[in-house]
Amino acid sequence: MKVKIDNIEKLESKIGYKFRNIKLLENALTHSSYSNENKTYKRVNNERLEFLGDSVLSIVVSRHIFKEFPNYPEGDLSKLRAQVVCEDMLNEIALKLGIGQYLVLGKGEEATGGRIRKSILADAMEAIIASIYLDGSLEDADKFILSNLEESIDTLVKGKIFSDYKSYLQEYFQGKNSNYRIKYVVTGEEGPDHDKVFYVDVLVNKKKFGSGVGKSKKTAEQNAAKKSLLRLGEIYE
The missing domain is CATH 1.10.1520.10 (Ribonuclease III domain)
Known part of the structure; x- marks a missing residue:
């Protein structure tokens, strides 16, 4: 057949x-x-x-x-x-x-x-x-x-894959030079305890590289890392 x-x-x-x-x-x-x-x-x-x-x-x-x-x-x-x-x-x-x-x-x-x-x-x-x-x-x-x-x-x-921007940023700099040091610093917070907003800067070798805002420290850190990756041209909006 x-x-x-x-x-x-x-x-x-x-x-x-x-x-x-x-x-x-x-x-x-x-x-x-x-x-x-x-x-x-x-x-x-x-x-x-x-x-x-x-x-x-x-x-x-x-x-x-x-x-x-x-x-x-x-x-x-x-x-x-x-x-x-x-x-x-x-x-x-x-x-x-x-x-x-x-x-x-x-x-x-x-x-x-x-x-x-x-x-x-x-x-x-x-x-x-x-x-x-x-x-x-x-x-x-x-x-x-x-x-x-x-x-x-x-x-x-173009920005739609990575949910763990912190890990990606870490891996990016480690691939460039193992001497890079990344640190996340809370620069401010506002609002009541049940509805706080956190502000975080990401420092690369003690220099500000990006900043982020979020309802939790983790979210603010991820957003700061994302801004850094955007600045590097690794991801796009």
């Missing part, structure tokens, strides 16, 4: 890749619910491609952020990668490309909204990545992935 997907050439145009073996793309779009309901189709679906695509996606994104952000320590690279390769991000790309309309689903999955189900769309994206990799090369997969994710990576980096 062979699956034939209508207007698959239009999808190739959206993807930006012309397949030599179109069956790879057809398999990438075939959900297990279809093969389960159609026994003559055996076990041909996108699950194996999804497995491979997950690894290809990870290595492409890892390589890209490793090269693009040389000052990021391992922990922040891991945080960034996790947010880039997550289900939400893959689903967003799938919706943009209109992948749902090309999926081959079983009748039950079709009836229950499978074409817009986040997990199914995200899995299909991983399978498509694998199909491009197998049909072409890692460079082809790289081009497809980054053309769809590079803008999102940039958005994430």
Whole structure:
């Protein structure tokens, strides 16, 4: 039994890749619910491609952020990668490309909204990545992935990833010179005990580098560290 997907050439145009073996793309779009309901189709679906695509996606994104952000320590690279390769991000790309309309689903999955189900769309994206990799090369997969994710990576980096600004600031200066000393000093507080506001300066080698305000000392310190990272150009508003 062979699956034939209508207007698959239009999808190739959206993807930006012309397949030599179109069956790879057809398999990438075939959900297990279809093969389960159609026994003559055996076990041909996108699950194996999804497995491979997950690894290809990870290595492409890892390589890209490793090269693009040389000052990021391992922990922040891991945080960034996790947010880039997550289900939400893959689903967003799938919706943009209109992948749902090309999926081959079983009748039950079709009836229950499978074409817009986040997990199914995200899995299909991983399978498509694998199909491009197998049909072409890692460079082809790289081009497809980054053309769809590079803008999102940039958005994430611009101040939306790091919640522990103090650690990031510490790691930044340690990477420059181990002699840097960072100290947080409370310069003032105001308001009643149940609603205090704290003011904190961050000192780098005894020189004021940034200041922050918060409802607690910890929050004020984090805000001071964030202001310092903004000043350094390591993050953006």
